[in-house]
Amino acid sequence: MVAGSANNGDMKTAKKLYGRMVEKNSVAWVAMIAMYGKCGNVSEARMVCDEIQRADASCWAAMVTCYAQNGYAMEAIEMYKKMREDK
Secondary structure (H helix, E strand, O other): OHHHHHHOOOHHHHHHHHHHOOOOOHHHHHHHHHHHHHOOOHHHHHHHHHHOOOOOHHHHHHHHHHHHHOOOHHHHHHHHHHHHHHO
């Protein structure tokens, strides 16, 4: 539901559903990071990313993409390096 709302641009519903989730997963994290990235809200995307205790490749890629799409080239590169180190 979170991913569907986020993909449809329904930020209000996506945020509400995400906030109510007891156990979040990579599908929800990626959906929220991508949604915030598309809206140019990099700081919110980063807050979601920082919540993740054990990110998988899709979470890392979503945040790298968010940075790159919003003109944060250096942050995208640093996030990519961090992802490589975390393997």
